Amino acid sequence: MVTTLSEAAVAVLNTAAPMEKSRLTRAFAADWREGRIAELGNTLPPERPARPEKPELRLPRDMPKRGRGGSAQNRINLLHALAHIELNAIDLSWDIAVRFPHMDMPRGFIDDWVRVADDEARHFAMLETRLNEMGAAYGDLPAHDGLWQSAVTTAEDLAARLAIVPLVLEARGLDVTPETVRRLRDVGDDASADILQVIHDDEITHVAAGRHWFGHLCRREGLDPVDHWQALVKRYFRGALKRPFNIPSRLRADFGPEFYEPIAEDPGPPRIE
Numbered sequence: 001m002v003t004t005l006s007e008a009a010v011a012v013l014n015t016a017a018p019m020e021k022s023r024l025t026r027a028f029a030a031d032w033r034e035g036r037i038a039e040l041g042n043t044l045p046p047e048r049p050a051r052p053e054k055p056e057l058r059l060p061r062d063m064p065k066r067g068r069g070g071s072a073q074n075r076i077n078l079l080h081a082l083a084h085i086e087l088n089a090i091d092l093s094w095d096i097a098v099r100f101p102h103m104d105m106p107r108g109f110i111d112d113w114v115r116v117a118d119d120e121a122r123h124f125a126m127l128e129t130r131l132n133e134m135g136a137a138y139g140d141l142p143a144h145d146g147l148w149q150s151a152v153t154t155a156e157d158l159a160a161r162l163a164i165v166p167l168v169l170e171a172r173g174l175d176v177t178p179e180t181v182r183r184l185r186d187v188g189d190d191a192s193a194d195i196l197q198v199i200h201d202d203e204i205t206h207v208a209a210g211r212h213w214f215g216h217l218c219r220r221e222g223l224d225p226v227d228h229w230q231a232l233v234k235r236y237f238r239g240a241l242k243r244p245f246n247i248p249s250r251l252r253a254d255f256g257p258e259f260y261e262p263i264a265e266d267p268g269p270p271r272i273e
């Protein structure tokens with residue numbers, strides 16, 4: 001019997017079946033919103049979420065190349081990869097919501113990550129439904145192992161978790177999704193394009209939540225958010241911040257280029273002010 005939010009989170013994290021994980025998330029998010037679950041509690045989340053037998057998880061270098069053309073198989077590959085990201089995002093959101101009770105965050109912090117979990121559960125379900133329409137299903141193809149790695153490396157530090165998960169990984173989604181939407185529309189797959197557009201618009205609010213609560217922590221500790229974010233990214237993120245950035249979408253999340261431009265992969269084009 002689930003009575004606290006951390007018990008709900010643990011129940012979701014320990015659920016392997018993807019659609020059941022999505023369904024449970026949506027039910028618990030409604031319970032929290034409507035006050036049927038009112039306490040955070042202090043049940044610790046597992047180190048790793050349960051995963052179904054399929055998809056087979058492979059190291060990034062062993063993943064088949066994903067073609068960029070508009071064939072049905074290429075689009076299935078794309079939607080499958082995105083479904084895998086959304087499934088991980090469900091677990092990441094619950095983990096952020098309940099792993100750091102000792103940080104004494106305001107109720108609004110918990111509310112935000114429960115809402116994000118609810119969004120990710122909806123995103124996963126939309127992609128799975130679309131895969132089914134195309135004669136495929138989540139689990140048919142191998143998937144990227146390692147999406148949970150950033151959760152493990154930042155499990156002890158909430159500021160680092162926010163710096164990496166919403167503000168590097170989810171923000172990267174904002175950069176690449178509009179081009180994918182365009183490509184899908186070009187080949188006439190409006191159904192998939194519409195789903196990706198919804199995801200993009202929702203993800204702006206996830207980056208905004210990350211930016212807001214990262215700023216809250218920095219103010220509390222008397223740290224400069226730009227300097228602190230750059231230091232955490234250098235320490236915890238193995239990889240380059242890739243251009244081009246979707247600055248308009250990032251700005252809608254209050255995430256300005258002063259954060260990421262100075263530490264991006266290579267010098268940008270000369271700026272004409």
Ligand SMILES: [Fe+2]
Nearest residue numbers: 086089120123
């Ligand atoms: Fe999502």
Ligand SMILES: [Fe+2]
Nearest residue numbers: 089170203206
């Ligand atoms: Fe997200």
